[in-house]
Amino acid sequence: MSKFKKEIMAMILAGGQGSRLKEMTHKIAKPAVPFGGKYRIIDFALSNCANSEIDTVGILTQYEPYVLNSHIGIGSPWDLDRQHGGVRVLPPYYNRSGGRWYKGTANAIYENISFIDRYEPEYILILSGDHIYNMDYAKMLAFHKKKKAEVTIAVKEVTFEEAQRFGILSSDESDRIYDFEEKPKNPKSTMASMGIYIFNWALLREALIEDENNPDSKNDFGKNIIPKLVNENADVFSYEYSGYWRDVGTVESLWEANMDLLNPESDLDLFNPKWKIYSANTISPPQYIAPQANVEKSIVNDGCIIKGSVKNSIISTKVKIGANSVIESSVIMPDAVIEDGVHLYKTIVMSGVVVKDNTVVKGNDKEVILVTGE
């Protein structure tokens, strides 16, 4: 056994733009979008890896990678600065046969086969960098081994309406999957794929090479790799997950997931000392709540100076909120400055935006307003 050998390693797909997040992803990739006061979305997948004792992680980047790259650095916040393994950012690259962009999720892994082979893993965990959840992958791996599966897909029950947005699968009593459809118009079940897969590496390696050689393939896990393996009767099992999980693909769902942090009934717990979510910490003093301020049912992070009224809101690192301003049901991203006499309701204020004196922005039941500063 080589000293580099790992039983399992993770590959996080973080190259997507996330265009439904509008201006929020004009300059940064979706996994780098700020969340919950002090995090970026990818912190959840990375912290889950750290907490599940997975110490070898590749991150596949492509779209606007600068902020994401500097956030990940050498992986120290997640204890992934290791001699053996650790975290590697894997952008598309140039080689003898030319340079090319990642064509799809499966192609991104295909292009990095030699990186993975270096660690000779038995299993490979494929993750998305844009989901908010706390999940112990070690338990999923135990399930995968117990079932003697070749592929295990984490699944979650969704509503019938939601089912049309996901990969929907059907499994028998032994959890063996016999049908898989990507974004079906008429879903046959409400079990949605969470985009979290464990593969036996030898099997996936072969499937990726085969997929690459198929000119008709979109080189995508949900559209090509998984349906093909299910159709070929591979041992594909579903692993049902009942905890908090959210794909924050739209402005509304990002706002809702932030609001879940304020709901004591929600399963999303950031205060669990046994399952900390790690992030790159900024150098900021404690937050200062001024004498005339009022803060209720809210989350406030380091470095903030609050002089106004804050209710039902998420206030991120180094935000300033001026006197006589009222912030309600809003998410204020890092370094934003809310001047005096501002009234915000149901908004997301993007990082670093200055909201001038006496501005009033109000969303409504149906719509969350994104304040871009333009």
Add this chain to the structure above:
Amino acid sequence: MNELMGIINLSASTEKLKSLTEIRTIGSIPIGGRYRVIDFILSNMVNSGMSNIAICTQGKARSLYDHVGSGKYWDLDRKKDGLYYFHPEASSIDIVQKKGDIEIFNSMLGFIKGSKQEYVLLTRSYMVCNVDFLPMLEYHKETGADITVLYKRMNNHVRRFIDCDTVNIDENDSIISIGKNLGKKKFYNVSLEMYIMKRELLVELIEESIHLGDVDFLKQAIFKQIGELDIKGFAFEGYLACINSIQNYYKANMDMLLPEVQEELFHSDALIYTKIKDEPSTFYADDSYTSNALVSSGCIIEGVVENSVLSRGVHVKKGAIVRNSVIMQNCEIGETANINYMILDKNVDVSEKRVFNGDVEHPFVIAKNSKV
């Protein structure tokens, strides 16, 4: 600026800090919510471009090693230079009351001689301020002084710097005598106990003191040279606190609630660095009330917090009232408990309905890990 090395000397009298220092050095007392006292001097040095820094510890230094560690958070885990620790074999009582600190400096002579910087900055750990040492070094070079001492002119701070060294300065900024502040004068120059001199001079002073055996403290060796060497004073104009008593510790924390002090200490370009803890953001519950408070991350506020400084992970439960207090890491204030003018050391658990009242001049300290 790699011509200045730093030595932070932690040996100091802790008599007036009582329970706060029974378990730790002055440098590792939590302050201002998320900081430790030593963060200020360490960050000041790093912000002044210094990268070769020695810390002379004393007594119960475990918490200091735990906090500063390899110096990573100050960018001091370097291949060239970086952070060095020296720990005396003598007990802290010996150092403060009997033998002095000259022996510690003697034990680090090899390190001092082997360093490549031309100048050395000697400091203590207990001065809280945001100072740039570059202008002081420039002044030292321009005047050609042998030793330059940083001081602050005090107007009317009668009670704040008791027991601190004072310096008397003539019209040419030369130091003509030193003294101790007994709290009787309205105007005085308090010494920040920060000295710049040539590294070679420091070596000479240490070797001579050991040879003659006439002084116990390096400070005495320096001030013995008044009249012999050219010792100049350099004025510091910024905010200053000295953590040498419970009262001064309490007042320094309360000062940090003032916007102008916050601006100078925490929001300038010269940041104060500290160890990172990965706490979530602080949660303020429905019906909680917070006013004039410095709150660190990881807290849960369900009650009332006024005029107070909270460290990380503090939980103020429903109906509890915390006023005019300094609450350290992971304390829990039970439902409807009432805390006023108190200092709660780490992990204190206040039961529900309990009432504790200190006094603004005599804030009361509850020791670490107590259940009250």
